[in-house]
Amino acid sequence: MNIVNLNSNSAGSDSYRSFTAATKFNCSLESIQQIKQAFFVINKEGRVEVQSTTAVNGSVSETAIQGMLLPCPLESLGEESFCQDHGLDYAYVGGSMAKGISSVAMVKAFGRAGMLGFFGSAGLSLEQVEDAIDQLKADGDQFPFGVNLIHSPNEPELEKALIDLYIRKQVHLVEASAFMALSLPIVKYRTHGIHRDAAGQIVTPNKVIAKISREEVAARFMAPPTDKFLQQLVASGDLTAEQAELAKQIPMAQDITVEADSGGHTDNRPALSLFPTINAQKETCQQQYDYQQKLRVGLGGGIATPESAVAALSMGAAYLVTGTVNQACVESGTCDTVRQMLAETRQADITMAPSGDMFEMGVKVQVVKRGTMFSIRAGKLYELYRACDSVEDIPADERDKLEKTFFKAPLATIWEQTRSYFATRDPRQVEKAEADPKYKLALVFRWYLGQSPVWANQGDVSRKIDYQIWCGPAMGAFNEWVQGTCLDALPQRQVVAVAYNILFGAAVLMRANQIKQQGGIIDSPALVKPLEIEQIKELLS
Numbered sequence: 112m113n114i115v116n117l118n119s120n121s122a123g124s125d126s127y128r129s130f131t132a133a134t135k136f137n138c139s140l141e142s143i144q145q146i147k148q149a150f151f152v153i154n155k156e157g158r159v160e161v162q163s164t165t166a167v168n169g170s171v172s173e174t175a176i177q178g179m180l181l182p183c184p185l186e187s188l189g190e191e192s193f194c195q196d197h198g199l200d201y202a203y204v205g206g207s208m209a210k211g212i213s214s215v216a217m218v219k220a221f222g223r224a225g226m227l228g229f230f231g232s233a234g235l236s237l238e239q240v241e242d243a244i245d246q247l248k249a250d251g252d253q254f255p256f257g258v259n260l261i262h263s264p265n266e267p268e269l270e271k272a273l274i275d276l277y278i279r280k281q282v283h284l285v286e287a288s289a290f291m292a293l294s295l296p297i298v299k300y301r302t303h304g305i306h307r308d309a310a311g312q313i314v315t316p317n318k319v320i321a322k323i324s325r326e327e328v329a330a331r332f333m334a335p336p337t338d339k340f341l342q343q344l345v346a347s348g349d350l351t352a353e354q355a356e357l358a359k360q361i362p363m364a365q366d367i368t369v370e371a372d373s374g375g376h377t378d379n380r381p382a383l384s385l386f387p388t389i390n391a392q393k394e395t396c397q398q399q400y401d402y403q404q405k406l407r408v409g410l411g412g413g414i415a416t417p418e419s420a421v422a423a424l425s426m427g428a429a430y431l432v433t434g435t436v437n438q439a440c441v442e443s444g445t446c447d448t449v450r451q452m453l454a455e456t457r458q459a460d461i462t463m464a465p466s467g468d469m470f471e472m473g474v475k476v477q478v479v480k481r482g483t484m485f486s487i488r489a490g491k492l493y494e495l496y497r498a499c500d501s502v503e504d505i506p507a508d509e510r511d512k513l514e515k516t517f518f519k520a521p522l523a524t525i526w527e528q529t530r531s532y533f534a535t536r537d538p539r540q541v542e543k544a545e546a547d548p549k550y551k552l553a554l555v556f557r558w559y560l561g562q563s564p565v566w567a568n569q570g571d572v573s574r575k576i577d578y579q580i581w582c583g584p585a586m587g588a589f590n591e592w593v594q595g596t597c598l599d600a601l602p603q604r605q606v607v608a609v610a611y612n613i614l615f616g617a618a619v620l621m622r623a624n625q626i627k628q629q630g631g632i633i634d635s636p637a638l639v640k641p642l643e644i645e646q647i648k649e650l651l652s
């Protein structure tokens with residue numbers, strides 16, 4: 112079928128313009144929304160219209176067919192192999208959200224809908240993470256899921272203990288994040304149980320999806336595990352020499368999530384420029400290492416609407432990752448007050464503030480600004496940390512203000528609480544702080560940064576002004592999109608309903624783009640407004 116004959120005259124774009132000018136036609140919203148149906152664009156003696164392929168069957172000459180609207184099932188969005196490898200129906204991932212904000216309920220909801228959810232293990236105790244894994248496995252691994260492994264440079268023992276837990280509990284998928292370089296525990300996890308199957312193919316029971324926002328970190332995860340760590344694992348008996356040889360033929364992570372400007376920890380990189388760079392890096396690495404299974408790159412950061420999903424998929428994203436929009440959903444491990452605050456968040460209502468886990472390094476997280484003083488107070492703490500060498504060094508008036516407003520307790524009491532917390536969790540922190548007054552100051556200030564998300568999650572009304580709510584620009588985009596629709600009301604915001612609407616809207620927009628390129632006009636402003644899940648299912652049937 113000849114849709115556009117670009118060779119019909121020498122000026123290609125002129126020929127396209129005259130083609131579309133001659134074939135302008137209207138297309139109904141209904142035909143676009145029936146995303147599984149193919150339609151022909153038929154020229155009936157100069158009048159162009161869209162007809163279902165079954166309607167035109169045999170009754171139209173081939174030359175009258177001027178174009179075609181291709182089906183776009185939701186399962187076709189993203190890379191098929193991503194879904195196959197992870198047992199999914201849709202290439203849609205709910206990223207990890209710390210302190211159980213991506214809760215067991217959320218991960219189950221995603222998994223049962225054929226999507227992938229990651230449990231937010233960061234900031235939780237080992238016991239809490241184990242309990243969550245037990246709950247996720249209680250139904251006998253009936254749905255796909257993964258758990259976060261956040262790199263903890265301050266707490267290497269915790270990272271090691273988490274990996275041992277994941278191996279012991281047979282968690283076969285982790286989302287690795289905040290890494291700057293590989294660590295022994297993540298290499299141990301990835302290579303654990305590596306073997307060849309009867310057909311001679313390398314099998315890796317444990318999979319890693321690495322979330323990155325920098326090229327050098329992507330390079331580390333796209334490469335095989337380093338020799339240094341493999342040798343250490345052979346020496347400790349965790350790998351055989353034969354397994355270490357096999358490990359040299361696999362990437363550390365077959366899937367790399369490019370994380371653009373997002374909620375929580377973020378480098379604020381724009382998706383439109385970061386993704387193509389990492390995607391090109393993937394091609395180079397695939398050529399260099401010639402892996403048995405090809406590397407894939409997904410995209411997260413800012414995905415909250417059909418438009419953003421189409422942009423990601425059109426750039427070649429193998430899968431979509433969301434975070435911020437899921438926190439505003441009923442399944443998230445936060446409280447209703449925070450959900451309401453998120454529902455009111457617009458594009459300009461977010462800001463960067465010092466992070467709790469990498470406070471001393473000046474690392475920042477993206478948070479809600481409207482309705483909370485957290486970003487200002489955390490900024491003040493960082494300023495004082497830079498200026499003072501110890502708790503005692505804080506000017507008296509400043510210290511008084513901190514104790515009355517930020518901490519609501521003497522700093523000596525806060526240190527006592529901090530010391531007893533670390534005494535069981537990681538006693539070396541206490542030793543270090545007692546030997547280094549500046550480090551003690553950091554730990555005292557980190558108490559506020561560590562408590563503020565807990566107050567938010569638990570809905571502590573006395574601390575509303577201090578809520579630390581991680582949130583990206585996706586929230587404003589989402590709120591604008593769903594205004595006045597079935598997803599506007601908080602109880603209707605369920606992760607699967609949101610996901611279906613983003614995917615479905617993306618499929619509709621992709622079809623609309625096909626029509627547009629062929630000279631068609633779709634005149635419904637409600638093209639991709641959210642629908643009830645039942646309506647979507649009906650349109651998909």
Ligand SMILES: Cc1cc2nc3c(=O)[nH]c(=O)nc-3n(C[C@H](O)[C@H](O)[C@H](O)COP(=O)(O)O)c2cc1C
Nearest residue numbers: 206207208209233288373374375412413434435581
């Ligand atoms: C509330 C919140 C907490 C997050 N916590 C984590 C975390 O603990 N580990 C992690 O890898 N990513 C974390 N993220 C990032 C998400 O997994 C996801 O990559 C990101 O939110 C996607 O971008 P978006 O916020 O624009 O949707 C968090 C994001 C939010 C909004």
